[in-house]
Amino acid sequence: MDLKLQKIIPQLITVLVVVLVFGFFTYNAQINMENRGIDFGYGFLSQESSFDVQFSLIEYDGSHSYFRAYLVGLLNTILVSVIGIIFATVLGVIVGVARLSPNYLINQFAAFYVEFFRNIPLLLQIFFWYFAALRALPLPQDADAMLGVFFLTIKGLYVPAFIWENLNVFLYSIIAAIVAIVVIRIHARKVQETQGKQLPVFWISVGLIFILPLLSFLIGGVSLSFEIPKLKQLATTSFIYEGGVSLPPELIALTLSLALYTATFIAECVRAGIQGVGKGQKEAAASIGLNPNQVLKLVVMPQALRIIIPPTTNQYLNLTKNSSLAAAIAYPDLVLVFAGTALMQTGKAIEIVSITMLTYLSLSISISILMNWYNKKIAIKEK
């Protein structure tokens, strides 16, 4: 009895404190909102937003609802995060491997990169790229074409647009190729386990992924053409590019700085992961007659990935959350569009901030669930 009470009382006190604090906050919020004549509710989401957004992936203008504005912001956030994650991973892996290079110059270069970009605040880097570096780019009329089709100007990067005919056939062919590869891999594994023979899975896969889409061009009636951006004069000194896809400088500055910054952390994860695989493992693998490629693929990577993935997941989460710094350079992400403009217009502070926070929370949690699942899949299966 005494012991039970000892266990219950601290918990009760804690819960009581938490409840009291929350109760105090809600009570005040109610009174404050009454005084200011604001009513609580999420009904405003369906109202007409009547503000415009510079850059959106879906069709949007002032006549759409606040909910649509929220979606625009969310999609822009996801866009920046996905591009940033891809670039950061590629760069991070390269730098991480370079740090372990026996070449003194290369590993010092990689170390310099990591130490340099890691120790400067991300916001400062974003400002630097946006206000200082990208402002030094040429005006649209002075820009030289890169590879003939890309135009990097002060107003953003212009890239050719793809114009597809029968895009769905092309997509089906890719899906078919992927399904075929999966089937072949399963079959190859079965063959290896039962007969000990190794099929050339890699080359078959490469062949499939190229040949099937190619067939779709030849037989399926798929055709692809490019729309190259063209310079157009608006006034005597004002030019823009028409056609193609334009990426605003905000997006470029943001993805660039996010990728450069996060890559330093990913590089450190990769380095730690590869160093974490014992030397004995490599030697043992070599001594049973695996060639260097097989050692890397079958022995080192599976073990290194186990060490690399959890911290790298954290970095992906950080990148996603850091993408909210977009608000500082007016890239229309979730924070700027929704917690900024929409909040100013409606004055619904509690509703909007809570929705924004919940969105980030669920983004974070979904990435971490996905990564936990993957992590569990490759973890050591202890008996």
Next chain:
Amino acid sequence: MSKISFLKPNKDNLTTFLYMGSFLFVISVIDVFLNSFFSLNITGFLPSSLSFIIPIILGFIGLHFIRIENSGYKFLDKVNKNINTNNFNAILSLLIIFIIIKSTPPILSWFVIDASFAGDSKDMCSGGGACWTYIKVWFRRFMYGMYPNAEQWRINLSFVALTLLGSVGYFATEKFKKYLTLYYVVIYPFIAFLFIFFFISGGPIFFDFSYGIIAAVISIIIGFFIPSKFKFYYFIFVPITLYIALKYFIFYEELIELGKLDGLNWVETGAWGGLSLTFIISFFCLIFCFPIGMAFALGRRSDFPLIRYISIGFIEFWRGVPLITVLFMSAVMFPMFLPADFFIDKLVRCIIAISLFEAAYVAEVIRGGLQALPRGQYEAAKSLGMGYWRMHIFVILPQALKLVIPGIANTFLALVKDTPLIFVVGLLEIVGMLNLAKTNPKWLGFAMEGYVFAAIIFWIICYAMSKYSYNLEQKYKTER
């Protein structure tokens, strides 16, 4: 004489290969060097694309020639082992060498040679290089924000005093070493708080500061006579109680009158800014987030399910949202949750928000340390009859904290790097001040200099911190 095979350099014709290889390599480096430093193009007679690529080809062949194993020359072996193991590495090494040579002159000329240092107006900056005059003119703003020039000695004095008080640990004799933790955890933050909020803020309130000093001195003196058993509780509770007692019951009216007469000028927190604000915010958040984080780390490993769930909820919530939304919350949502006549200063709200945010990260780091301890430590402590608190304070936490020094240091680094985000609530530390200065019509077009300046400052701070934490880690590394 044996036939020379150029495809496979070998030891037989060592000198031939050595001379040829070094000659080609040196030629390629000299070509790039002349090209970048004196803009001479000795291969100008070739087509431009070939002239561009020729140093790489020459250098590559040169490095190929000198790649001779066990040549007997120590230097050559070292070079081969470090930058010239195979063709791929040779090309990468060459590229890096060329990039360094190529990028030195423009960087040097921008930073030093073409830069302007003199004068105090924009007209002095006509050269192609950086305009450090801009930094010179705005230096006080970047350091102190809008803090009045005449009062800036207060910030300097406070920082000097706090640095001196903070370095007491290095000079303490063995006898006082055991009080150091207490000093740093309770007394030092208390004094720092008084300094910053009453000395830097100023106003009639300045006299509160003297109460603080009196309270601290009295409690330290009495502290020597307190039995060591109660010392911990004594130092947690008595100085603050004494301070409040002094402030509200003793001499209150008289000193307020006195304070109004000749206190320091009051400077509102909105005028604080620049690098000093970065330090102030980092300092406070660092002090606050550590105990909060520790409490939640212990809470998350508690045996009481309700406390555990509350801790998990707290930690996961703060870790799941970006700091910028937390600051938004502190700016627009938090005032709604407080009574209407209750006003909390913007800076204080900011510090609370960042502290709670970082506390969640500190909690996870400390939890990692707690989990890494072997169960035997807990069991041994329990078998000695220690209760929960004694076990944690004397056995578990000292070891766990030692384990997580790098993690904690990383969190604090992140904290320092996160401070510029306070621009969201309208406080301008150094990056915010840069953005303000950049839009000044008299000084348009010097964004680059400002950002480079701030980047150098932040880089030095963060790099020093990470090196220091590395040293700490090495110092406290114990074999287990």
